[in-house]
Amino acid sequence: MDVVKPPPFRTLALQNQSCSRDPVPIHSPGVWNMEEMKSFLGFALPRLQLQLAVIFLLTQSLYLFLKRFHLPRAGFILGPTILGKIIPSFSKTLFPPEGDIFLNLLSKIGYIFFMFMAGVKMDPSMVMKSGKKAWTIGVVSMAFPVVFSLGVSFTLSDMVTWAKAPGIRFVLATQTLTPFPVVSCLLIDLQIMNSELGHLALASALIRELLSLILSATTSYIRVGSQGSAPLGIQALSMFLITASISGFVARASFLWIVRQTPEGKPVKEVHIIFISSAVLVSAIMCDNLGILYHYGPFLLGLLVPDGPPLGSTLVERLETLVSGWFAPLLLTYCGLHSDIFAVSDLRDQFILWTVLFGAILVKFTANFAPALICKMPVKDAIALSLVLSGQGIVELAAFLAFRENETLDTQTFSTVAAAVCLTAIAIPLLVQSIYDRSRRYGGYQKRNILHTPENSELRILVTAHRPEDAMAAINLLEAYSPTKETPLAIYTLHLMELVGRAHPILINHQLGQKATSSSASRSLPITKLFDQLELQHSGYVVLQSFTAISLNKFMHEDICSLAFEKLVSLIVLPFHRKWNAQGKVVFDNAAWQNMNRQVLQMAPCSVGVLVDRRKIQQQPQQFGGQPQVAPYRVAIVFLGGDDDREALAYAKRMAKSPHVFLTVVRFFAYGDDDSGDGSWDAMLDAEVLKDLRLAFAQTGNLRFREERVEDGPELALRIRSLEEAYDLIIVGRRHGGNSRMLAGLTEWVEFPELGPVGDILASADINRPVSVLVVQLQLHLKIKSWRSCIEARMSKKIGLVCSAQSLCSFDTHRSDTENSGGVVVVRAYTSKLKFVCNFQFGCGSGTNRFAEGKSLSYDIHMRIERNVLYIELESAFKVLVS
Numbered sequence: 001m002d003v004v005k006p007p008p009f010r011t012l013a014l015q016n017q018s019c020s021r022d023p024v025p026i027h028s029p030g031v032w033n034m035e036e037m038k039s040f041l042g043f044a045l046p047r048l049q050l051q052l053a054v055i056f057l058l059t060q061s062l063y064l065f066l067k068r069f070h071l072p073r074a075g076f077i078l079g080p081t082i083l084g085k086i087i088p089s090f091s092k093t094l095f096p097p098e099g100d101i102f103l104n105l106l107s108k109i110g111y112i113f114f115m116f117m118a119g120v121k122m123d124p125s126m127v128m129k130s131g132k133k134a135w136t137i138g139v140v141s142m143a144f145p146v147v148f149s150l151g152v153s154f155t156l157s158d159m160v161t162w163a164k165a166p167g168i169r170f171v172l173a174t175q176t177l178t179p180f181p182v183v184s185c186l187l188i189d190l191q192i193m194n195s196e197l198g199h200l201a202l203a204s205a206l207i208r209e210l211l212s213l214i215l216s217a218t219t220s221y222i223r224v225g226s227q228g229s230a231p232l233g234i235q236a237l238s239m240f241l242i243t244a245s246i247s248g249f250v251a252r253a254s255f256l257w258i259v260r261q262t263p264e265g266k267p268v269k270e271v272h273i274i275f276i277s278s279a280v281l282v283s284a285i286m287c288d289n290l291g292i293l294y295h296y297g298p299f300l301l302g303l304l305v306p307d308g309p310p311l312g313s314t315l316v317e318r319l320e321t322l323v324s325g326w327f328a329p330l331l332l333t334y335c336g337l338h339s340d341i342f343a344v345s346d347l348r349d350q351f352i353l354w355t356v357l358f359g360a361i362l363v364k365f366t367a368n369f370a371p372a373l374i375c376k377m378p379v380k381d382a383i384a385l386s387l388v389l390s391g392q393g394i395v396e397l398a399a400f401l402a403f404r405e406n407e408t409l410d411t412q413t414f415s416t417v418a419a420a421v422c423l424t425a426i427a428i429p430l431l432v433q434s435i436y437d438r439s440r441r442y443g444g445y446q447k448r449n450i451l452h453t454p455e456n457s458e459l460r461i462l463v464t465a466h467r468p469e470d471a472m473a474a475i476n477l478l479e480a481y482s483p484t485k486e487t488p489l490a491i492y493t494l495h496l497m498e499l500v501g502r503a504h505p506i507l508i509n510h511q512l513g514q515k516a517t518s519s520s521a522s523r524s525l526p527i528t529k530l531f532d533q534l535e536l537q538h539s540g541y542v543v544l545q546s547f548t549a550i551s552l553n554k555f556m557h558e559d560i561c562s563l564a565f566e567k568l569v570s571l572i573v574l575p576f577h578r579k580w581n582a583q584g585k586v587v588f589d590n591a592a593w594q595n596m597n598r599q600v601l602q603m604a605p606c607s608v609g610v611l612v613d614r615r616k617i618q619q620q621p622q623q624f625g626g627q628p629q630v631a632p633y634r635v636a637i638v639f640l641g642g643d644d645d646r647e648a649l650a651y652a653k654r655m656a657k658s659p660h661v662f663l664t665v666v667r668f669f670a671y672g673d674d675d676s677g678d679g680s681w682d683a684m685l686d687a688e689v690l691k692d693l694r695l696a697f698a699q700t701g702n703l704r705f706r707e708e709r710v711e712d713g714p715e716l717a718l719r720i721r722s723l724e725e726a727y728d729l730i731i732v733g734r735r736h737g738g739n740s741r742m743l744a745g746l747t748e749w750v751e752f753p754e755l756g757p758v759g760d761i762l763a764s765a766d767i768n769r770p771v772s773v774l775v776v777q778l779q780l781h782l783k784i785k786s787w788r789s790c791i792e793a794r795m796s797k798k799i800g801l802v803c804s805a806q807s808l809c810s811f812d813t814h815r816s817d818t819e820n821s822g823g824v825v826v827v828r829a830y831t832s833k834l835k836f837v838c839n840f841q842f843g844c845g846s847g848t849n850r851f852a853e854g855k856s857l858s859y860d861i862h863m864r865i866e867r868n869v870l871y872i873e874l875e876s877a878f879k880v881l882v883s
Contacts, residue, residue, distance in 0.1 A: 110327025119302020138207030145176030482658030644733030
């Protein structure tokens with residue numbers, strides 16, 4: 001069979017015009033049939049295939065070594081900077097100028113899908129949920145750099161070569177803002193996407209991105225109107241808004257229809273993925289024709305995709321490997337092919353350009369750091385946040401590449417800015433890694449607990465359940481809460497199912513209206529129906545959202561903490577891993593669930609309650625679950641003192657507002673202790689919350705107080721065991737800050753550390769009464785160590801004692817002063833905002849501290865003395881200035 005050979009390249013001159021055929025043939029006739037072409041690299045398709053193979057092998061091989069250090073893939077190696085200097089002939093043969101168009105086309109398509117995936121991974125509703133902190137950082141970090149870039153741009157004409165001034169202006173405008181996809185990729189790479197720092201960075205970046213999009217679109221159409229005519233600019237802007245609105249409405253409706261057509265627990269159909277992929281390319285074409293940057297269309301289309309399963313997670317699963325593993329390295333390599341560091345010749349212009357680049361990064365960092373401090377973030381976290389929001393990556397490179405293609409940037413300037421982006425992408429992850437502790441990703445700056453939730457506001461609770469029995473136990477607890485119009489409940493239920501026979505975990509949101517499959521319905525429907533009945537019984541006072549997490553047991557705590565963090569809940573209710581029968585015999589025990597509970601207690605972003613349910617051994621009809629509670633429900637709280645006991649008391653206080661709940665507070669003291677405690681700050685807070693509880697229920701008859709004294713741990717255990725006969729529910733704290741003598745002999749014999757010493761007593765197998773136990777742990781706060789959160793008192797030979805302090809910014813203090821009295825410093829702090837007066841007396845020499853008068857104490861202040869230095873750590877809106 002004869003092989004058709006491509007005709008030779010010819011140029012025909014016709015009356016001062018020339019017609020030419022593309023000199024680059026596409027298909028090779030084969031290795032054995034090349035007569036005119038001496039190398040198959042002279043054909044476009046085999047050369048492109050070899051280029052892609054070399055790019056993929058090189059970038060992936062280097063990535064295996066560089067990913068440990070969070071370094072970007074090396075695209076400069078294949079360009080003139082390295083390979084072009086080492087093997088010039090190979091570089092010119094493999095990457096000739098005439099084959100540039102094909103790599104350029106593929107890199108553009110890859111960038112389109114990269115921006116689409118960035119939008120898919122983002123939840124645009126977080127803009128509406130963002131608080132003042134995210135809006136402050138987002139607006140300031142956009143406005144200040146823009147003003148800076150405008151001011152500097154006017155001075156560049158006299159400083160650099162006239163031909164390079166426009167390019168440097170564009171570089172400055174690009175450098176002053178960090179696009180949202182860059183922030184998102186950096187957070188994913190650092191594995192802090194689900195941290196509070198990550199959420200704040202994403203919200204701020206998205207706010208800034210949307211504002212900059214509106215600003216750039218408006219200015220571009222104003223420029224069109226000024227260069228042509230005003231009606232033309234208005235017409236173009238109107239067409240853009242109308243087209244974007246209609247397209248967005250149609251796309252959103254289509255995505256929701258796809259979700260409804262997808263059965264629960266099943267992936268999206270292949271035809272729907274193909275349809276969405278085609279829509280991504282169409283959106284890029286539409287934006288290009290509407291006069292805005294083509295990549296904004298795919299990004300906005302990605303924002304319209306419903307987040308999470310089934311559609312969002314399926315798109316990420318199908319396209320993420322292709323985009324991040326092939327398309328993104330291709331664009332980076334293409335930029336490296338057009339960068340030549342050795343082409344730099346004008347040192348003066350290069351010095352000015354590097355100065356501008358460094359100044360832009362510094363301005364970006366300052367514009368993020370200053371509002372973060374104003375919003376009372378810790379210094380280290382503010383630095384980490386500012387570094388993340390000052391990062392650079394693929395979006396900047398794509399913008400600089402576009403400037404080079406339209407000849408706004410020359411080779412020297414493009415090579416310099418590409419090198420700057422690469423250096424920034426290397427430095428920032430390393431700096432963030434050294435500053436920010438990734439293990440704190442679920443720790444927060446906000447108080448997400450019951451104590452700090454206003455009493456007449458919605459309480460958010462996440463209830464987890466493995467089996468219907470766990471759901472019934474949680475419903476009994478929630479029924480006793482008796483939600484009302486003044487104290488509504490937002491309940492998020494999470495059915496935990498072990499991953500069996502599946503390749504990947506999945507999270508199902510039952511509010512999306514998906515079709516139910518027989519397998520998922522048979523396992524999740526009984527639990528969801530139980531909670532649906534609770535919502536119907538308290539219609540208008542209970543808001544319910546149901547989820548199912550199918551995951552491995554060792555990763556279930558991640559699903560729980562992530563959902564609790566996303567929904568801003570104040571309490572997580574976990575079922576205890578063990579069940580007993582009426583004779584006290586263990587009938588169910590799961591070590592994997594016990595380990596999950598322990599992991600949640602260590603990582604939870606809010607308070608946690610472990611519910612020990614004994615409903616199965618109850619001999620009388622259940623009190624809750626069918627009709628609203630009318631019989632008396634007796635609740636006791638064991639109060640020894642400490643943060644966890646105060647949190648448990650806060651939940652019991654909310655329950656006691658129900659007229660059918662009778663609450664008894666049993667407070668234990670050690671013999672020899674005063675009723676006011678040991679004089680510590682915890683003791684003062686304990687006394688204050690108990691006093692507040694007495695005042696709140698002074699006019700009702702459903703609150704009782706008991707005070708008992710014990711000698712040691714065994715006596716305490718006997719007193720606590722006596723409570724099982726008289727109550728339906730006992731609430732205790734997991735950890736206790738009271739006198740250690742009361743717990744002596746108990747901590748050594750704890751079988752379940754996740755319950756604490758008191759909870760472990762009430763969960764013993766020899767209890768045969770139908771009393772349930774709720775063990776509460778207060779939210780684990782971040783320990784903020786910075787110069788803004790302490791007061792230092794140091795010894796001085798000349799004047800005895802010298803105090804110095806750095807104040808907590810933006811906290812309200814109306815007056816403060818100090819006195820020096822014989823080696824003891826008295827710090828008096830006054831604040832009318834908290835109606836609080838407190839004198840701190842301490843003597844550094846003796847290493848003691850004590851507190852004088854205090855009224856209406858409601859905020860936490862921790863004090864410690866180390867090496868004659870007193871540190872007062874404040875965890876509330878309060879500061880002390882020492883003159």
